[in-house]
Amino acid sequence: MSSSSSPFNNVSVSFTASVFLLMCFLLNISCKSEAQPSPIRNISACYTPSNSSLYQENVKTVLYSLTSKNTSDYLAGFATAGARQGTPDQVFGLFLCRADLSSASCQACVANASKGILLGCVGYKDSTIWYDLCMLTYNYQPIVSTLRVSTYAYWYEYDISDAEAISFNKLLNVTLEVLIPNASVQLAGKKFAVNRTSLTESWPLYTLAQCTPDLTAPNCSQCLQAAAEKLPRGKGGAMSLLQSCNIRYANYSFYNETAVAQLPSPPPAPAPRSAEAIPNSPALAPRSQGEPKISTGVIVAIIFAAISG
Ligand SMILES: *[C@@H]1O[C@H](CO)[C@@H](O)[C@H](O)[C@H]1NC(C)=O
Ligand SMILES: *[C@@H]1O[C@H](CO)[C@@H](O)[C@H](O)[C@H]1NC(C)=O
């Protein structure tokens, strides 16, 4: 886990506004943009594999595998792959789609991500691309059932007034407090929860939290706590993206409420459960549910934070 790094020189964002957005971050100014939702990418320092061509082959094998899953995998919104050819140059990957997506939407997003993640160099030891509908990541170390919270990104839509922010943040915190334990419970092979509440009659608050379903309940919960800490407050909408989970909120219905309602209902309010039996093994087979996707809004403002490991 050694990696060179001064905070920003190893960061690459895969869209044209990246420089602008990074500047927004560095200068700590507020970024508002009406651009399309864009992918956010984190690629770490270049990995020097013992056999670079083999490593790149393995990366391609993993990406091919993730884009060639069957319908039930895309409906489950999660799948893993590994290429162990030439052990020191092994590659592991996984994708996570938002819980409400249809298999077709999930597959389309993953296919897109598999191209996006290859922009630039293939030989990165840890690479992640986030869209608002899906996330794709690969690593030279095993990542399945692994809690990964150190690499993250976030975006937000616009600032609300300081006066509004006081009550808004309170409501957001209260919502997250219930949402996080709910999301940690496995539901139809997924670990997610949504909530719809409102600040005022005309100001709804939609929130969604989701983990990769290979995490145990405590690890999911821990990941979401970390995501909640990094979630921008006092915004009209925002999203916090980690490699193992994410949280998003907005004042409009950004997920498909009908699709979510069709998922089986969660068990009664969970107290922190100390262990939800998910073996520590990569061989997991999440199951179905989901529906067509939803329009996505107007977003952008992307930021990364960095810690070197
Ligand atoms: C590297 O891997 C390729 C297969 O991708 C193989 O043909 C080549 O012999 C390997 N090189 C070394 C030095 O092991
Ligand atoms: C889809 O693939 C998974 C493994 O990824 C397998 O367990 C499942 O049986 C397959 N389902 C169908 C319908 O082929």
Ligand SMILES: *[C@@H]1O[C@H](CO)[C@@H](O)[C@H](O)[C@H]1NC(C)=O
């Ligand atoms: C694929 O990515 C491009 C930008 O990289 C984006 O404009 C497009 O909407 C994406 N398509 C899907 C299906 O996510």
Ligand SMILES: *[C@@H]1O[C@H](CO)[C@@H](O)[C@H](O)[C@H]1NC(C)=O
């Ligand atoms: C949580 O994740 C860590 C790091 O991946 C792992 O070592 C640990 O076993 C997990 N804990 C539980 C309770 O699953």
Ligand SMILES: *[C@@H]1O[C@H](CO)[C@@H](O)[C@H](O)[C@H]1NC(C)=O
């Ligand atoms: C909401 O939670 C954040 C992060 O835990 C905390 O910093 C903030 O003070 C809380 N805000 C309110 C209004 O409770």
Ligand SMILES: *[C@@H]1O[C@H](CO)[C@@H](O)[C@H](O)[C@H]1NC(C)=O
């Ligand atoms: C949504 O969260 C609020 C707390 O802000 C809670 O009171 C309410 O019961 C939740 N609604 C649903 C449908 O879970």
Ligand SMILES: *[C@@H]1O[C@H](CO)[C@@H](O)[C@H](O)[C@H]1NC(C)=O
């Ligand atoms: C969490 O789940 C319980 C049980 O389904 C539900 O009553 C509660 O409203 C949920 N909370 C949130 C914030 O969604």
Ligand SMILES: *[C@@H]1O[C@H](CO)[C@@H](O)[C@H](O)[C@H]1NC(C)=O
């Ligand atoms: C969400 O907030 C934006 C900006 O304040 C506002 O223009 C829009 O009408 C709001 N949407 C809803 C559904 O309240």
Ligand SMILES: *[C@@H]1O[C@H](CO)[C@@H](O)[C@H](O)[C@H]1NC(C)=O
């Ligand atoms: C939302 O889900 C419902 C039920 O699965 C589906 O019929 C509808 O087409 C979806 N809406 C959108 C906008 O994708």
Ligand SMILES: CC(=O)N[C@H]1CO[C@H](CO)[C@@H](O)[C@@H]1O
């Ligand atoms: C900006 C950022 O999140 N950088 C991270 C990219 O990923 C590497 C490896 O996981 C991290 O060390 C960086 O902090």
